[in-house]
Amino acid sequence: MAATATPALTLRQLRFSWPRQPAPCLDIAGFSVAAGERVFLHGPSGSGKSTLLALIGGVALPQQGSVEVLGQRLETLSARARDRLRADDIGFLFQQFNLLPWLSAIDNVLLPCTFSASRRQRASAAQPARAEAERLLTQLDLAPDSWHTRAGELSVGQQQRVAAARALIGGPALLIADEPTSALDAARQQIFVDLLLREAAAAGAALIFVSHDHRLARHFDRTVALADINRAASEVAA
Ligand SMILES: Nc1ncnc2c1ncn2[C@@H]1O[C@H](COP(=O)(O)OP(=O)(O)O)[C@@H](O)[C@H]1O
Ligand SMILES: [Mg+2]
Structure with missing residues (x-):
């Protein structure tokens, strides 16, 4: 995966406005993320970070320009093909985690394997997928006594x-991680970010980590302020 030269993400002449909003939210001439690159993207609340991630995930489509994810231009794909690309090749980490509270920790980890045959195959290449889920939880310092606890009963950090x-x-x-640390105190935030960076590197995955807190940026390959690539932001500020 890491060996491929295909960029993880390329944006070209991207313009996006939300319906009934007078000003464009995003106007990005160009931006790309290399395969395996770990990028810290920061900007104030309301500056369009989550909107950009929705475009990268193909959940929203731009009015102009192109979003190319792993060599595929999303605007040329059917909705079904975009869903497939998202399920197969993008791992999302949300601010509110979006776990299913009635499922155990381990069954939540296994969910992507039920939606995507290719993720199931990759997860179970060396050992059963369940063992891979346990390996990941161990790497992320979640003790075995929590693996079968329902997600709704776990602490925020867990x-x-x-x-x-x-x-x-x-x-x-x-x-793609959208402000996943905002519920944690500063020391725990940094520990979590370091774990995530390490696991992304081990997997050869590109990581786009979004936060409004640029103190977390120090271990990333690159730091980007959304305002520096988004011309819509300067129009609003001007
Ligand atoms: N679903 C939506 N419909 C209309 N406007 C939206 C929607 N989501 C976000 N916006 C607007 O887009 C702008 C950027 O929001 P967002 O991408 O959530 O910013 P951030 O993630 O940086 O806090 C805000 O002005 C917000 O009100
Ligand atoms: Mg947001």
């Missing part, structure tokens, strides 16, 4: 590790 393992299972080539 839920976050489960969500990270779920994003990582089956080796998606692109990991």
